[in-house]
Amino acid sequence: MVSSFARLLKNRYKGKLDQDADDFINFAVDGANRMQVLITDLLAYSRVGRWGNEFKEESSDAVLERALSNLKVVVEQRGAVVTRDPLPVMMGDDSQLAQLFQNLIGNAVKFCKDRTPHIHVSSERRGNKWVFSVRDNGIGIAPEYFERIFLIFQRLHGKQEYPGTGIGLAICRKVAERHGGRIWVESEPGSGSTFYFTIPMEREIKP
Ligand code: ADP
Numbered sequence: 755m756v757s758s759f760a761r762l763l764k765n766r767y768k769g770k771l772d773q774d775a776d777d778f779i780n781f782a783v784d785g786a787n788r789m790q791v792l793i794t795d796l797l798a799y800s801r802v803g804r805w806g807n808e809f810k811e812e813s814s815d816a817v818l819e820r821a822l823s824n825l826k827v828v829v830e831q832r833g834a835v836v837t838r839d840p841l842p843v844m845m846g847d848d849s850q851l852a853q854l855f856q857n858l859i860g861n862a863v864k865f866c867k868d869r870t871p872h873i874h875v876s877s878e879r880r881g882n883k884w885v886f887s888v889r890d891n892g893i894g895i896a897p898e899y900f901e902r903i904f905l906i907f908q909r910l911h912g913k914q915e916y917p918g919t920g921i922g923l924a925i926c927r928k929v930a931e932r933h934g935g936r937i938w939v940e941s942e943p944g945s946g947s948t949f950y951f952t953i954p955m956e957r958e959i960k961p
Contacts, residue, residue, distance in 0.1 A: 798853065814842055817852045844953050850932065851953075854930065857922040892946055
C-alpha cells in the first residue's frame with residue numbers, strides 16, 4: 755500500500771508542485787521500494803527451516819536450471835556467461851537448493867563491476883558428500899571478511915555501489931546447514947571468488 759500510493763503520488767503530481775515536493779516523493783518511493791525488498795528477503799530467511807519441503811532425490815542440474823531461469827533477466831542484461839559441469843542427483847529440498855544457487859549466482863553477476871561475468875558451477879564427490887562450487891571472476895573478497903559475509907545484514911559495500919539487503923548469504927548458510935552441510939568462500943580480491951557448499955549423500959535433517 756505504501757509503495758503503490760507513493761508511486762501514484764509520483765505519477766500524478768510530478769512537476770505540478772515544486773522541486774522539493776518532487777524530491778520528497780522520490781525519497782518516499784525509493785524508501786518504500788527498499789522496504790519491500792527487505793521484507794521479502796527477511797520472509798525468505800525466516801521460512802528456511804520452518805517451511806521446508808520434504809527431502810527428495812533431486813537432480814542438481816534441474817535445480818540449477820530453475821535458479822538460472824529466475825535470474826534470466828539479470829544474466830542477459832549483464833551478458834553473463836554461466837558454464838557448468840554435469841551435476842549429480844542429491845537428496846534435498848529443491849526450492850531451497852534453487853534459492854541457494856540463485857543467491858550465489860546472483861551475487862556472482864552483481865559483484866563483478868565492469869567486467870563480463872564468467873561463472874562456473876561444478877561439483878565433486880568427497881567421501882560421503884557432494885561439494886558444489888560457484889566460481890566467478892568478480893571483485894573478490896578480502897580474507898578478513900570470509901566468515902562475516904555469511905551473517906545476516908553484513909555487507910562490504912554501500913547501497914549506491916551495489917544494491918542489496920545483506921540477507922542472501924545468510925539464507926545460503928541456513929539452507930546448507932538444514933541439509934547437514936556447510937558453506938564457505940575462497941577468494942582473492944580483484945580476481946574473483948569461489949563459493950563452496952556441501953550436501954551429504956545420506957539424508958540428514960537439522961531441526
Ligand atoms: P547482498 O548481496 O544483499 O549484499 P549477501 O548476503 O548476498 O548480501 O552478501 C553479503 C556481502 O558479501 C555482499 O554485500 C558482498 O560484499 C559480499 N559478496 C557476496 N558475494 C560476493 C561475490 N560473489 N563477490 C564479491 N563479494 C561478494
